[in-house]
Amino acid sequence: MKTEEDIKNAVDEFMTRKLDDMGWQPFGFDNEVVDHIKNMCMSILQTKYKIGYPGGSFVQAVVDNDLMGAFGRADHINKDFIWLYVELLYNY
Numbered sequence: 001m002k003t004e005e006d007i008k009n010a011v012d013e014f015m016t017r018k019l020d021d022m023g024w025q026p027f028g029f030d031n032e033v034v035d036h037i038k039n040m041c042m043s044i045l046q047t048k049y050k051i052g053y054p055g056g057s058f059v060q061a062v063v064d065n066d067l068m069g070a071f072g073r074a075d076h077i078n079k080d081f082i083w084l085y086v087e088l089l090y091n092y
Contacts, residue, residue: 001045001049001051001092002049002051003051004046004051004052006051007042007045007046007049007051007052008042010045010092011038011041011042011045011088014041014088014091014092015034015037015038015041018084019034033077036077037077037081037084040058040059040078040081040085041084041085041088043055043056043059044059044062044063044085044088044089045088045092047059047060047063048063048089048092056073057069057073058070058073058074058075058078061073062082062085062086062089063089067082070082
């Protein structure tokens with residue numbers, strides 16, 4: 001990945017696939033939650049590839065593969081989606 005546009009396209013593709021695979025609406029996820037998750041995905045890839053602004057302490061812990069640090073810094077949404085962020089990192 002070389003540009004923010006590359007990252008945006010990767011996150012859009014990843015999220016579209018996950019939305020199709022999981023069917024987010026039956027789980028009660030509204031657009032605000034999905035947007036929060038998407039923003040975290042963008043920040044994680046930007047931090048990993050050093051493009052744009054680096055993420056905060058939660059994002060850095062995810063990128064650094066620091067499981068305890070990530071859970072300790074996660075908000076109420078991110079605690080439930082660390083698995084998704086790890087899958088994103090693994091695939092991109």
